[in-house]
Amino acid sequence: MKNLNEISTRLEIAKKNIKKNQIKDKDTNAASLGKALKISTELVASVVVGSTIGFLLDNWFDTKPMLTICFFFMGVAAGILNVFRSAKKMHNKLNK
């Protein structure tokens, strides 16, 4: 019985600690760093994918530079769209 009492007091202390921590780590450093890494690659990846699609289509239709240029800009637009969406998601989460 003594053992169980000890456990219950320990549990209470632990619960209190959890409550304290929950207020603190809403926006920890690690989470922000993760978001930063996430957004930075999103912009680049879309540009790369767009340009690659343009290049492949160019080879296919034999229209050398035209489609690559078009799809490069579309890739940039898609990248900005991606970043914008992530930022919006973060904003919505903060306002909750």
Add this chain to the structure above:
Amino acid sequence: MALNPMHQFEVYRLGPEINLGPANLSFTNASLFMAISAATILFFLFFGTKKKSLVPSKIQLVTEMTYSFIAKMINDTAGSAARPFFPFIFTLFMFVLFCNMVGMLPYSFTVTSHIIVTFALAAIVFIGVTIIGFIKHGIKYLELFVPKGVPFVLLPLIVVIEIISYLSRPVSLSVRLFANMMAGHTMLKVFGGFVISLGLLGGWLPLSFSVALTGLEILVAFLQAYVFAILTCIYLNDALNLHH
């Protein structure tokens, strides 16, 4: 050779060469370290769940914490509809985490610093999520590429942009993990090389940098596994609940 910072990423064959048609299936050091990571995970989870006591031992506590951590993450980002995919996301997270962490040990090889590994993982996620979306919504899943309230004239342009943005998911997912791991390990090796070339007199400064960078790299190793898993959850959420 010892000072070459890129030497650590070399893949070489261990044992005999195995060719299956055009595919080279030889056992390499990359396969060895993947096997080591998988074995470590199995070991860890096996001993963590062996003795299920009410007051958990340390290893049981850590195992239960990883479980509840992933379960909470899935619940928060993808909702309860994504709960059947828990085993997949848990496996993915643990595999990436342990590959990253095993790579932090001296003389080991970082599997996730090769883009083919990370791209294969991202491609599995991407193809899987697309299939799930089509199973769940049928042809209506293509509505993902047509945002609401767009004027009819702009529609062709927007659809192409949306498709590029969708296709860029596996690229950004894989490049992020690969680039972070490779850059970090190269940097560690460069500073390690400075310690040797500057010797006993000037080597202390790069050595302290090396120690600090090791700490940072362990943080990045965890963070990248976390980001990989959470983005899988977000993509899954898009496929399960069709709206932006």
